[in-house]
Amino acid sequence: MRFRFGASILAGFLLSTPAMADDQSRPMVNFDEGRLLATGGVSAVEGEGGGGLAPWALITGYGTRDGVGVTVHHTYVGLPDYQLLTPGIAVGLFDRLELSYAWQAFDTEATGAALKLGQGFTFHQNIFGAKLKLIGDAVYDQDSWLPQIAIGLQHKENDRGAIIAAVGGKASVGTDYYLAATKLFLAESLLTSVALRATKANQFGILGFGGDRHDIYSAQLETSAAFLFSRKFAVGGEFRTKPNNLGVAREDAAFDIFAAYFLNKDLSLTAAYVDLGNIVLHDHQDGGYLSLQAGL
Amino acid sequence: MKPIFGLLAMAAIAFAMPAFAADTLYADMGGQAVIDRLVDVSVDNYLADDRIKTIFDESNMDRIRAEFKVQFCQVAGGPCVYTGHDMTAAHKGLHLTNADFNAVVEDLQAAMNTCDIPFRVQNRFLARLAPYQHQVVTR
Numbered sequence: 305m306r307f308r309f310g311a312s313i314l315a316g317f318l319l320s321t322p323a324m325a326d327d328q329s330r331p332m333v334n335f336d337e338g339r340l341l342a343t344g345g346v347s348a349v350e351g352e353g354g355g356g357l358a359p360w361a362l363i364t365g366y367g368t369r370d371g372v373g374v375t376v377h378h379t380y381v382g383l384p385d386y387q388l389l390t391p392g393i394a395v396g397l398f399d400r401l402e403l404s405y406a407w408q409a410f411d412t413e414a415t416g417a418a419l420k421l422g423q424g425f426t427f428h429q430n431i432f433g434a435k436l437k438l439i440g441d442a443v444y445d446q447d448s449w450l451p452q453i454a455i456g457l458q459h460k461e462n463d464r465g466a467i468i469a470a471v472g473g474k475a476s477v478g479t480d481y482y483l484a485a486t487k488l489f490l491a492e493s494l495l496t497s498v499a500l501r502a503t504k505a506n507q508f509g510i511l512g513f514g515g516d517r518h519d520i521y522s523a524q525l526e527t528s529a530a531f532l533f534s535r536k537f538a539v540g541g542e543f544r545t546k547p548n549n550l551g552v553a554r555e556d557a558a559f560d561i562f563a564a565y566f567l568n569k570d571l572s573l574t575a576a577y578v579d580l581g582n583i584v585l586h587d588h589q590d591g592g593y594l595s596l597q598a599g600l
Numbered sequence: 601m602k603p604i605f606g607l608l609a610m611a612a613i614a615f616a617m618p619a620f621a622a623d624t625l626y627a628d629m630g631g632q633a634v635i636d637r638l639v640d641v642s643v644d645n646y647l648a649d650d651r652i653k654t655i656f657d658e659s660n661m662d663r664i665r666a667e668f669k670v671q672f673c674q675v676a677g678g679p680c681v682y683t684g685h686d687m688t689a690a691h692k693g694l695h696l697t698n699a700d701f702n703a704v705v706e707d708l709q710a711a712m713n714t715c716d717i718p719f720r721v722q723n724r725f726l727a728r729l730a731p732y733q734h735q736v737v738t739r
Contacts (some may be wrong), residue, residue: 338699340706358680368698372738399698491722491727534719535709 336371347377351406352394358526361454361486365396379595404433451487459511473512499526514547556581623677642711687735
């Protein structure tokens with residue numbers, strides 16, 4: 305139900321965009337797919353346009369400043385003791401504003417039984433995102449050091465408030481804010497991105513927000529680098545620090561090594577090795593990440 | 601003091617070196633023969649591309665090909681001096697969009713593939729052309 309609700313908000317917004325088009329001679333909603341391949345990034349684990357773990361300042365999809373782009377994605381993360389499934393949808397409006405929705409299901413598998421929650425106990429999370437490009441163009445501004453810069457937020461609603469409270473979490477709802485700077489060094493075939501996130505989230509929000517150790521926003525660093533081997537194929541890595549708010553479980557930084565293949569502007573596939581470190585009871589939660597993105 | 605000063609001077613020279621390094625892009629692309637072919641193939645691509653071919657309806661294509669050959673040579677660091685229209689004047693009144701600009705880029709990329717220019721060399725060339733977006737795209 306929640307997923308349908310989020311999707312219908314985005315669909316409603318999309319259908320209302322004709323009012324924003326001022327040129328009568330052009331299509332009301334112009335899905336122009338006018339940007340260059342791969343310049344929308346892929347879909348990050350929280351639904352925004354980015355790498356896998358970190359948001360990028362790029363607006364998702366291939367709509368230019370005269371058009372609209374829509375992406376849907378489905379991502380699977382398989383860890384030794386947990387599994388995450390997350391589908392989502394995002395809209396890029398006029399290469400300026402991005403609205404996204406992702407639904408996450410974090411399956412605790414046998415750990416749920418060990419914690420007396422039940423085998424396969426699953427946390428669910430709705431993530432509503434918005435991102436606004438402020439300045440710069442990551443692709444065109446090759447004569448300048450200025451990156452493309454965007455601000456964003458992610459509002460997260462977790463459905464397991466009672467469990468979160470039991471482990472020391474202070475809230476089941478929280479909002480992250482971030483500033484992202486992304487630059488394509490085209491002459492070096494290299495894309496780099498840095499984001500600063502203000503967050504109270506425990507394990508991306510899957511274990512709620514704030515905790516017995518800290519209940520304040522902290523600044524976290526999220527970086528990505530990708531080397532372009534061809535127009536369709538990029539390989540890179542990411543690093544993301546996280547807060548350490550809960551006394552019951554240490555939280556580590558996350559990193560990944562990814563390969564993304566852009567079949568065309570309508571379809572991309574990202575495969576990664578991801579290491580999330582310790583997640584409640586279990587160290588070394590590293591495994592496979594697979595994400596499929598389809599676009600308009 | 602003196603050794604430190606010398607060290608600093610050497611460091612400064614080392615940092616400045618890339619700026620004085622020989623510009624090899626023209627040679628890496630294959631010289632004027634490849635650039636001439638690249639212009640012909642890319643212009644053929646533009647004229648066959650339904651997204652952008654009408655842009656050239658009023659153009660003298662022979663002159664455009666000749667101007668592109670000199671301009672690409674100069675942009676690549678070759679021994680040419682481009683004296684044709686400046687980019688702002690050449691595109692004035694065409695009301696080109698980012699989608700138009702990017703369509704040209706895609707056709708140029710396809711042409712560079714046809715001319716067997718390696719991907720990383722392509723990107724070095726495109727990096728020098730990308731800022732023209734500011735003069736070319738007016739709507």
